[in-house]
Amino acid sequence: MPLATTRRTGLVDQVIEQIRATVAAGEWPVGTRLPPEPELAGTLGVGRNTVREAVRALAHAGLLEVRQGDGTYVRATSEISGAIGRLAGTELREVLQVRRLLETEGARLAAGHRTPEELAELERAMAACTEAEGAADLAAFIRADLTFHQLVLRCAHNAVLAELYRGLTEVVHASVATTVAGGRCESHTGLLAAIRSGDAAAAAAEAEDFLDSLLREHGDPSAVTTNVRRVIA
Structure with a gap:
């Protein structure tokens, strides 16, 4: 989504919102270097001090990272993600525990609220996962698996949860x-079937069982903390 010239009121807040929206839309993925300050100021139609203040606020929130002498980079997809990245909660066991809470309820709600179009998206994500597994394409498999989980939460139609x-x-x-070891597409077939049939209890049980199995397999925090931090870095 292209940046637009801002209105003349609440300039800093408007710049913050535009940068936030651009990052959320995926136009500037994590790791992207923002345009230089003069270029941003010209595009937005504001002064460099306004841009500097907005960037400072977003860096403090964890969305951006200012590297002296290098530039400003996207650090996270949202302020929530940036805050989490600063916490010790990147330990795998803790991440899986939080996922268990959110994904179990998300699956329950998704079974009752998903639309036919969203179900089709889930089916396509599962097909992409299966294809990547068959091709032994680990990177594609991880992307497809993550997309599937994100779609389930979106199907819940709960804005706060999403x-x-x-x-x-x-x-x-x-x-x-960190937890992927070979293909795991088959582990989601029961969840997809429950969402397809509208069985909320079965969908929640499938999601809960899946995360419980990961916790049993990867429950030793001392064995996995470093791995998770390395992937995030």
């Missing part, structure tokens, strides 16, 4: 990458 989960994007991605 935003909380979106804020966990980086650590969820890290947990998927």
Whole structure:
């Protein structure tokens, strides 16, 4: 989404919102270097001091990172994600415990609220997961698996739950990458079937059982903390 010239009231807040929206839309993925300050100021139609103040606020919130002598980079997909990245909660066991809470309720709600179009998206995500598994393409598999989980939460039609989960994007991605061992597409077939049939109890049970199995397998925090931090970094 292209940046637009801001109105002349609440300039700093408007710049913050535009940068936030651009990052959330995926136009500036994590790791992207923002345009230089003069270029941003010209595009937005504001002074450099306004841009500097907005960037400072977003860096403090954890969305951006200012590297002296290098530039400003996108650090996270949202302020929630940035805050989580600063916590000790990047330990795999803790991430899986939080995922268990959110994904179990998300699956329960998704079974009752998903639309036919959203179900089709879930089916496509599962197909992409299966295809990546068959091709032994680990990177594609991780992307498809993460997309599937995100879609389930979106199908819940609970804006607060979806935003909380979106804020966990980086650590969820890290947990998927850390725990994946061979293909796991078949582990989601029961969940997809329950959502397809509208069985809320079965969907919640499938999600809960899946995360419980990961916790049993990866429950030793001393063995996995470093791995998760390395994936996030």
